[in-house]
Amino acid sequence: MRQRHLGKNGPQVSALGLGCLSFGGMFGPTTEAETLRTLDAAWDAGITFLDTANRYGEGVSETMIGQWLKTRGHRPHIATKAAFSDDPARRIDNRPEHLRAELEGSLKRLRVDHVTLFYAHRHDPLVPAEDLAGTMQRLQEEGKILGYGLSEIGPYTLERCHAVHPVTAVQNEYSLWTRTPELGLIQRCAQLGVAFVPFSPLARGAFGTPMADPASFAPTEFRTRIPRFQAENWPHNKAKLDAFHAFARTRGLTPAAVALAWLLDRAPHIIPIPGTRTADHLRAWVLAPEIDLSDDDRQEIDRLLPLGWAWGDRYDDQQAATVERYS
Template identity: 70%
Template sequence: MQQRQLGAGGPMVSAIGLGCLSFGGLFGATTDDESLRCLDAAWDHGITFLDTANIYGVGRSETVVGEWLRTRKRRPVIATKASIVPGPARRIDNSAPHLRAELEGSLRRLGIDHVDLFYIHRHEAARPIEEVAETLAALVREGKIGGYGMSEVAPYTLERAHAVHPVRAIQNEYSLWTRQPELGLIQRCAALGTAFIPFSPLARGALGHTMLDPATLTPGEFRTQIPRFSAENWPRNKARIEAFRAYAADRGLSPAALALAWVLAQGHHLIPIPGTRTAAHLAHWAGASDITLSPEDQSEIARLLPIGWAFGDRYDDDQATTVERYC
């Protein structure tokens, strides 16, 4: 596995990390044993960067990662997040008392005394980001976190926070079907020495090894609310994806590996974090950092999946309320 730096002054990590959202059950039923096997497989493939959050399964993902750390005695680089307050009136809280309390809870579940990277999961719109950056900078100085990051934010928020204290990483959705970060965010991260962490680089499973069928998703599952998987939009998206899958097969690659190789090729400061809950799925893309795309590959991928090809938005209106928009 190739290595990349997690932001200026940050540690070296595997070029591909592991998103641990699925350990919380958001994308279907799972077991802790299955998640532990997935973590074992990730380590065996050279993955040294794990990404979780307090809200993933309401602490379950962090607890599973903590159990793996305790029983396997491994020392990966860990990132976690806080700010989303669940409930009927779901809200965002970036206040210092909330972030400090949630960080302490995460550390207890993980069984460690500090975390390498701590994100605000969303920016609380009414709270100046400079205030939030001061809170996070204090946690760095206290040794509670190695660095801080932000998720689903705009370039202007990165600029303002970075002026207070360097931002180690930005985590936004980015893949062959979600390209908005190309409109300034990826570039600003590169200029400031901030790592860019694409989440859902396999398009919520749409670019996975097996063709996804939205009709088989569990009722109420997160993806059933995403417009791109709707009965109206999915057939159009599927036709594009099938052509991409055929091209990957001609190259002797899984579609997941090819999609990840494309993300990695967009900049050396990109560290994608595909998620899965099974060792079998992980094996389909874990070697993507060793794939070199030729100019011909890049051109053909651009023809098959041109910018803006996806039908439907990446979130519905309720899901998008806490995401910063800049285009």
């Protein structure tokens, strides 16, 4: 697989990473055997960058990766995240004692003594960005992390942190149906030599094969709360998505592969992290870095899915409460 730099001073990693959220059961039940098969398939395909978090299945995702590392002996680059708190009075906690304790738990579950990348899963408004960067700098100096990142932040937080200690990567939602990072964040990352890591690059299954179907979502699944999947918006979104899926088929490709190829085509510092809990779904998009889009392809994608085409927001108000706004 083609490689990209994880930030100006970071290591080379596969152009696609693997998002490991679904190993924790976020999109339905899975098994240890299926998770290990998926990780094997990713490694065999050349994916060397795994993205997880302590909250994914409340440690299950990290534990499964740790089991895979123990039994296979592979050494991928691992990113994990922390910041969410069980304290109802403080949903996000960037205090040094919290981040340090959460990182130690992650290292134990992953069975490693350090990770390549440690993200603040969200920025805590009660902790100045400069203090957060200082905490991350100390963890890096101690060898527990090789670099740090920020998730769901605005350009202003990136600038404040980077001025104290260089940021390795920023992870925000970005895809053909969520384009907000184009309003300055992607550009600022490029200027500072920071990798931009899009999560949910397949629009939470909307670019999957088969396409996500809200009628099949379990009542407790978080996608049921996302406005874009709700009854007043989904028919409009599905009509646009159907046309895109048809275009991908005319190219002899899956919609997922084309959606990822579009992201990779946007800028060389972009490293998407599509997620799946099955090896079969992974095979539908893993060759995306080998796809070179033509000018005609770009024009047709822009025609089918123009900027701002999606009906509804990407989060409901509760889900969006911890996300920094900058537009």
